[in-house]
Amino acid sequence: MSPKKGPVRLSDRVYKSLSALLGGSAFLFLFLVIAVLLIYSYPSFIVNGVNFFTSVKWDPAISSTVVSVAGVKAMEGASYGMLVFFIGTLLSSGLALLIGAPLSLGVAIFLSEFAPARVSTVASFFVELLAGIPSIVFGFWGFIVLGPYLLKNVEPSISRFLGFIPFLGGHVYSYGLPTSGIVLALMIVPIIASISRDAMSQAPTDLREAGQALGMTKWEITRKVVLPYAKTAIVGSIVLGLGRALGETMAVAMVSQSAVNIVPKSLYYPINSIAAFMAQTLDSAFTDPTSMEVYALVELAVVLFAITTIINVLARLLVRQGFITSAEHVVQV
Amino acid sequence: MENQSKSAGVQHEAEETPPASGEPIIELTDMGAFYGAVEVLRHITLSILRNKITVFMGPSGCGKSTLLRSINRMNDDVRGFRVGGRITLDGQDVYAPEVDPILLRTRVGMVFQRPNPFPVSIYDNVAFGPRIHKLAKGRAQLDDIVRESLQKATLWDEVKDRLGKSAIDLSGGQQQRLCIARALAIKPEVILMDEPASALDPGSTSKVEELMVELKENYTVVLVTHNMQQAARVGTNVAFLYKGDLVEFGPAADVFENPKSPLTERYIKGML
Ligand SMILES: Nc1ncnc2c1ncn2[C@@H]1O[C@H](COP(=O)(O)OP(=O)(O)O)[C@@H](O)[C@H]1O
Ligand SMILES: [Mg+2]
Numbered sequence: 001m002s003p004k005k006g007p008v009r010l011s012d013r014v015y016k017s018l019s020a021l022l023g024g025s026a027f028l029f030l031f032l033v034i035a036v037l038l039i040y041s042y043p044s045f046i047v048n049g050v051n052f053f054t055s056v057k058w059d060p061a062i063s064s065t066v067v068s069v070a071g072v073k074a075m076e077g078a079s080y081g082m083l084v085f086f087i088g089t090l091l092s093s094g095l096a097l098l099i100g101a102p103l104s105l106g107v108a109i110f111l112s113e114f115a116p117a118r119v120s121t122v123a124s125f126f127v128e129l130l131a132g133i134p135s136i137v138f139g140f141w142g143f144i145v146l147g148p149y150l151l152k153n154v155e156p157s158i159s160r161f162l163g164f165i166p167f168l169g170g171h172v173y174s175y176g177l178p179t180s181g182i183v184l185a186l187m188i189v190p191i192i193a194s195i196s197r198d199a200m201s202q203a204p205t206d207l208r209e210a211g212q213a214l215g216m217t218k219w220e221i222t223r224k225v226v227l228p229y230a231k232t233a234i235v236g237s238i239v240l241g242l243g244r245a246l247g248e249t250m251a252v253a254m255v256s257q258s259a260v261n262i263v264p265k266s267l268y269y270p271i272n273s274i275a276a277f278m279a280q281t282l283d284s285a286f287t288d289p290t291s292m293e294v295y296a297l298v299e300l301a302v303v304l305f306a307i308t309t310i311i312n313v314l315a316r317l318l319v320r321q322g323f324i325t326s327a328e329h330v331v332q333v
Numbered sequence: 334m335e336n337q338s339k340s341a342g343v344q345h346e347a348e349e350t351p352p353a354s355g356e357p358i359i360e361l362t363d364m365g366a367f368y369g370a371v372e373v374l375r376h377i378t379l380s381i382l383r384n385k386i387t388v389f390m391g392p393s394g395c396g397k398s399t400l401l402r403s404i405n406r407m408n409d410d411v412r413g414f415r416v417g418g419r420i421t422l423d424g425q426d427v428y429a430p431e432v433d434p435i436l437l438r439t440r441v442g443m444v445f446q447r448p449n450p451f452p453v454s455i456y457d458n459v460a461f462g463p464r465i466h467k468l469a470k471g472r473a474q475l476d477d478i479v480r481e482s483l484q485k486a487t488l489w490d491e492v493k494d495r496l497g498k499s500a501i502d503l504s505g506g507q508q509q510r511l512c513i514a515r516a517l518a519i520k521p522e523v524i525l526m527d528e529p530a531s532a533l534d535p536g537s538t539s540k541v542e543e544l545m546v547e548l549k550e551n552y553t554v555v556l557v558t559h560n561m562q563q564a565a566r567v568g569t570n571v572a573f574l575y576k577g578d579l580v581e582f583g584p585a586a587d588v589f590e591n592p593k594s595p596l597t598e599r600y601i602k603g604m605l
Contacts, residue, residue, distance in 0.1 A: 117412075204449075206445060206447055206449040207449055207451060207452075209407065209443075209445065209449070210445070210449045210450075210451065210512070210515075211461075212407060212438070213405065213407065213438060213442060213443035213445075213516070214438070214439075214442075214461060214462040214465065214515070214516070214519060215435045215436070215438040215439040215462065215465070215466065215519065216435075216465055217435055220465055224461070224465070225451065228452075229452075
């Protein structure tokens with residue numbers, strides 16, 4: 001029937017190979033990134049070994065002498081330990097999630113289920129506006145307003161009244177950890193809230209009406225129908241938000257109070273994160289004549305990459321195995 | 334075999350029906366409905382009798398669903414929706430301020446045009462309502478409610494071996510009977526059905542029709558359909574709605590064999 005059979009087929013083929021190329025290029029980029037990370041971190045793996053994962057001390061020993069370790073040049077007495085940054089990254093992102101995820105879900109549930117249409121439209125716009133604020137602005141706000149306020153007015157009270165809870169007691173040294181957590185929380189709220197809201201509002205009307213006709217309240221419909229329907233997207237949005245928090249560089253660099261060689265023993269310590277420390281240190285690392293500090297920073301990047309990958313995989317398993325499904329979703333009998 | 338004898342029973346039903354008499358459970362008095370400024374139902378006055386099947390028929394858009402959804406207040410959240418006149422259940426105005434729509438809906442269940450089981454197991458679908466309303470003390474009681482509801486919906490024999498399997502894998506007709514079982518599980522008095530068979534194949538349709546006739550032994554059934562044959566087969570009383578007006582209301586046999594209004598007559602002859 002079609003007189004244009006030939007050309008149609010040709011364009012089909014062009015389209016197919018083009019999309020295969022573009023699809024394949026994603027894998028290629030990923031492969032290249034991993035390859036570069038591994039190549040540039042290899043000398044650090046060789047020289048620093050297990051010490052990298054167990055040590056708190058990061059000291060390039062820049063004015064000592066060059067020696068050769070296992071055939072790789074390094075400064076004598078230098079120590080590259082990731083623990084301060086690893087722990088700081090997990091603590092600040094964990095705190096961000098602890099604050100940000102419930103807040104985001106609350107916002108999403110309100111916008112999708114309870115707010116009148118007009119309010120929802122306006123409020124959704126502001127939530128998305130929040131997502132567009134550059135991280136340096138968040139950083140400045142944390143540095144100038146939030147951090148000093150927490151240090152002066154909030155942390156002493158928490159320490160006094162909730163000090164019996166582990167990690168919340170003790171002397172107040174710094175606003176680094178809570179400020180990082182709160183700033184990161186605000187940065188991930190728009191991500192989690194807007195994706196979750198979209199997923200919730202897509203819960204089919206006929207399922208909502210099924211619940212309504214069974215005499216369920218709006219809140220019960222939200223919990224038993226809407227949330228189970230949207231749970232995959234919600235977990236996905238949380239992982240996305242967590243990824244953002246783990247990798248956030250500038251804001252954390254500004255408010256963490258840049259800890260080195262010290263692991264936080266309470267909420268009131270300065271911290272540092274992998275990404276923030278890398279940005280702070282890269283410049284001076286190039287003054288290391290053996291380049292070992294650069295290699296060690298790349299190894300930090302490998303660790304960060306590993307953390308986000310593991311979290312992604314765990315989230316996928318969580319959704320698939322139904323750990324977080326509601327009781328109604330667990331197949332019974 | 335069994336199906337055929339039941340179908341025969343259904344056929345008889347319409348013919349044997351006495352004139353509209355019995356105990357009213359739901360009464361509409363000068364009832365009207367508006368979406369915003371648009372009046373879609375006006376001056377509807379009629380009684381729905383206990384343990385009977387009352388059918389609303391009429392062309393698409395005449396207000397059948399709106400009428401049905403006004404009874405259990407499903408349109409409460411629709412912006413600009415308003416009901417005028419009175420709708421009473423056992424003499425109580427269902428729109429009175431002291432009436433809790435949640436409780437009302439536990440007394441007046443609903444089945445929809447498109448089967449809408451939850452994407453969970455067959456068991457959990459039926460157990461949904463009883464769990465929400467805490468109707469069962471313990472697992473054994475819940476099991477009983479689920480079994481009885483599925484039996485009443487004539488689905489038990491088909492699913493008893495796979496209660497834990499997903500409801501989504503059932504056929505359309507089975508899904509609709511599951512939705513009926515789900516509605517029955519919270520022990521309503523009235524069941525509203527909005528074109529419950531219009532998305533089903535003929536075999537499933539006749540199963541659902543048989544089921545409706547069985548249900549009226551214990552429940553009051555209100556059926557919306559645009560299928561005249563169905564209305565004639567199962568209806569005790571039949572209402573014909575046209576563009577928001579109640580044109581005719583009476584025993585099924587009268588409405589179909591001896592319509593009072595020329596409009597009804599034309600509708601029955603397929604001329605509307
Ligand atoms: N949510 C709504 N908002 C505004 N108008 C509506 C809404 N639902 C139905 N209508 C209108 O009300 C009238 C009756 O609709 P409906 O009760 O669904 O009729 P039926 O079920 O008989 O097909 C139609 O004109 C329809 O367009
Ligand atoms: Mg309708």
